[in-house]
Amino acid sequence: MFVFTASPLPGDAAANLHKIFSPTIDQASFQPDLQRLKSLTAGYVAFCPSPWPAPGLVVTSEISGQSEVWLPLDMIRPVFERLYRKVLRYPPILSSTPFSGASSWASIVAAFPEFIKHCCTPASLLDALLTDDELREKFIFWSFMPRRFYGAGSNRYPGQTVFVREWLQGRTLKTVRCLDAACGDGESSYALASLVLESGVRVDKCSVEGWTMDPLEVWCAAHSCFPHDARRQAGFRAATGQLFSGGGHKCLTFLQADLLNAPVTERFDLIVCNGLLGGPIISDVSQVEMIAQNLTALLQPGGLLLVADHFHAGWKKRLPTAVIAGRFAECGLRVREAGEGLAAEG
Structure with missing residues (x-):
């Protein structure tokens, strides 16, 4: 790993x-x-x-x-x-x-x-x-890492961002441990770290992990480097520059991980899993069920888990949202709509 x-x-x-x-x-x-x-x-x-x-x-x-x-x-x-x-x-x-x-x-x-x-x-x-x-x-x-897989910006889910911001403001956590599951090139992980730090959590009390299966993505995310695409690298660095210059990147770690066989770690207060479930990547119901179980096991009691797949909406969507919601509900989580997707709470 x-x-x-x-x-x-x-x-x-x-x-x-x-x-x-x-x-x-x-x-x-x-x-x-x-x-x-x-x-x-x-x-x-x-x-x-x-x-x-x-x-x-x-x-x-x-x-x-x-x-x-x-x-x-x-x-x-x-x-x-x-x-x-x-x-x-x-x-x-x-x-x-x-x-x-x-x-x-x-x-x-x-x-x-x-x-x-x-x-x-x-x-x-x-x-x-x-x-x-x-x-x-x-x-x-x-x-x-072809361009068609990436480049939609760090705020692909603005409704979800608002939901997370309100959730952070309504809590009194001194430390916040976050997981960006299926983080891809890491752009959303940097945005999540910025969101948490903007809520008033100190860098040394914030932890954001980005998980993806491809080690090349892990490397690109960690170092804001895209050797094959200078334009994409410049845009990525412009989007993350403020976080780096302020030292906020110190709370970020990226690792290779398969959610179907999730590594054993400490639990997270906030988990975001976007662009993965219900579309062309993971649509087998048994696999969705296994990932739901693994993510639930990684969630702190009282924590928040968010799932959305705006990227694969429309003709690429293969599972109704209700099916995905049902798998998380079977894990004992309270599920409701949130932003562009679902919120599940322990």
Whole structure:
């Protein structure tokens, strides 16, 4: 389990990145793969008519079909999945990568960011990743943390924020221990810490933990770093800058954790679990029930647990709110509507 405290210092970021990310790779072990991809590419270029895959290309079914004939993903995907395993010092969540669910190599290339747009064939991409350490680092982060997953801002649930602020004002807690379950890139964790500190709780009496399954997210959250996306990093640092400059980040810790197998910790006064339950990430009723039980076990008697999923609302919503509410009620919690979601109290 990876645990990183929030720190703005580049030295801390570099040291922690080394714990999860190998700075070197055995190029020789990938040479047979590279030669096979070069052969595939040569055939594709020689016999397949344009348009060839390119960033921003509108991929029609015909283009996707041609791509699959000459550059079949079943021959390409295993190579890059092996690269992920070699670079990362933990078993990666491969379902998060661009190769998971892709219809063709063309559809993957169409979404390429600026820094790899010159590598439009699998051979050219692999060759570049093997020889360019900085490019490889950016590619790995882009693969597991694409822009579509993030960037909605720290106050995605303004109604919930108001509810938490009123709850904090109505209590006389000298210490407040908070959990941002499924924290993602950590933006909501920083917002939660700011909210608690603004209520009058001292930094040394406040504790906010952000939990997520992906160690790359843990690292990005702790250090406000996004090597693959300079614009996102600048926006994130602008949003968290005041907290860092005032020393408020000292109450923040981020760790790798799976809510289906929650680590044993001290209990929390306030738990927030947003963007996880009822949508495409967790919609199996038995898993929702298990997470409800685990979160209830982590909640202090008299504590507050908030659940919302505005991000996956509409056509992505797979479980009615009443079903989720019922699972928490079965755990002995009092459940009611709050902001954009539910509040459950012990």
